[in-house]
Amino acid sequence: MDDQIDAAVFRALSLDGFAVDRAATGAAGVVVASESTHDALIVELRLPDMYGVTVLERLAGKGIVAPALVVTGSYIQAESERAAIRAGAVAFRQKPLFVEDLGQALRDIIASRPCSPASMLGYRDGVRRRAAGQVRCHCEQAGLPPPEIVAVSPSMRDILTQIRHVARTKVTVLLVGETGTGKELLAHAIHCASGRRAGPFVPVNCGAIPDGLLESELFGHRKGAFTGAVDNKTGLVEAAQGGTLLLDEIGEMPAAMQVRLLRFLDEGRVRAVGETSEKTVDVRVIAATNRQLRKDVARGRFREDLYYRLAVATIYIPPLRDRPEDLDALVRHWLPRLAASADQRQPIRISARAIRMLQGHRWPGNARELRNVLEQALCLTSSGVVTERAVSSVLWRGLHPTAKVPADAGDPLRKCQMQSVLEDSHWNRTKAAQRLGIGRTTLWRWLRKTDMS
Structure with missing residues (x-):
């Protein structure tokens, strides 16, 4: 049927x-x-x-x-x-x-x-x-919510196929994509589709931990091993026993830690700081980065042997601007959830013109930026419809957080912003110019340039 x-x-x-x-x-x-x-x-x-x-x-x-x-x-x-x-x-x-x-x-x-x-x-x-x-992908057994992946474009559908294939194996996986493309979400999906789904999924942001603490965070430490080590601590690698360890922002890992990580990947054993004995751990490692690690290897910033150890299976995640088919699906997926989390009880929809404006944006922050824009636009919505004006206002503030006037009046986003100000001013050019922070003559020239006069 x-x-x-x-x-x-x-x-x-x-x-x-x-x-x-x-x-x-x-x-x-x-x-x-x-x-x-x-x-x-x-x-x-x-x-x-x-x-x-x-x-x-x-x-x-x-x-x-x-x-x-x-x-x-x-x-x-x-x-x-x-x-x-x-x-x-x-x-x-x-x-x-x-x-x-x-x-x-x-x-x-x-x-x-x-x-x-x-x-x-x-x-x-x-x-x-x-x-x-x-x-639910058996994720409840690990105390984690299941990943919600929206995939409409051929490139994302292909990525889901790759995920299903690599999930059946035990090899290390390298996820490569710009910030906000959903690398952690995909790593979680690999975990949930694998035989380790009943075990823990432990994400670690290597770029967020100071260099001096990274070794202790990953491998643990013994009481008294250094100043401030007042008790024994289990490392995150050991905490992921039987499950999956995600090393996010792996390209930010300092050189000394790269050596220790390589040894762990080769031998499957860890030694806490200040400890003399080693422990064997069974952990699958997934690494993620927004850097071009091959170039970092050529420049000497990243160990070549570690790169090849991590990139046994490499999955490249395209940016949102290269898969516009996914944008509309992401909007429809997130909008009701964001409205519910914001305690908006009335049904929320988005206008076609607002969708077109979203499709015209470059999305340097990818899906994370899109979600943020939708959250902000919902705050400007009172009629149950996310309008073009709400979207343009949010995008305008994101592109020019301090500027009052557009640099290029011919840009569709700037044009929409100008039109919104004019409509709010009932097309009173003097009031509109004051709100834009420009002279009335400058506004008149912009209107002529954009055929809005």
Whole structure:
């Protein structure tokens, strides 16, 4: 049951040996599923006439029980996911769909499906419980929230594929990307998808710890090892036993610590400061950086042997400006959550013009900057709609925190800011010029330049 899934996917499933019935709407799907028996269902979460969960609930009301694979967009909210599981969903797949993956998922579902309808009810209750546990990536066992990754662009979808592959291995991983691209989030995703998900996930920002304390923080120290060491302390490496250690900003690590880290990676043993014996630890290491470590190696700032030890699997995260497809999805994902955290009870949406303005920004701070802009824009919103004016005001303050006037009146953002001031001044140019901190003649020249006169 779908209205958007490519027909080629269903043709490929037919060639793969599946007998496929297709319906374009939820109502039609209920009819088709009622008229004949199916081993499994593929249901689009959002159909033109009803919600995919509603389809499953109506089928269950008719006594039709078949395991369902639910197709979602870039993400699915936890509440919708739980509702789908209660209605009979046993698997989820995000777009774009890959025939090989979809076919294998259907084969797994059908192979594990009991033959009798009575046992099918018990089977569905069982998969509900299993799926409910799997939905959270088993992260609760480690006392951590699951990562929320929004991936619509081909580059981010490819990164998720890489994550699934490396998570099955024990190799060290190097995540490379600009500040704010979500390196820690992806490292957490690798941890949650790995066999170490029941263990701790310990992030360490190497650039935030003073050089003199980094060794003690990572490897621990013995009481009396140095001035201020009033008690024994377990290092963060040992604290990550059985789990994953994220070394963020690894490029900021001083040379002396690079030597100690290399030895730990080679031997799997640590020795606390002031201690004479070593301990064996079982920890997976993920490193992250916004620097070009290859250039740092060439300049002698980073050890070459350590670089190759860390970069067994390297994942490059593109900046947000290079994947505009993800921006809209991130906005839709964050906006209701940020509104809820700000205690805004009314539904919040964002105007199309505001989205276009966000898409025109370069986002040097990437997803972190986008989230900050949305939080600030929400503070300027009282009507339930994040407007272009609110977004432009936030972006303007971010670009020019001290300047009152734009340097280039032809820039779309500056033009929007000028228009907002003029509208607030009821197009009284004298008042608008005063608010902008410029002369009336200068404002008139800007208006002519931007064709706003």
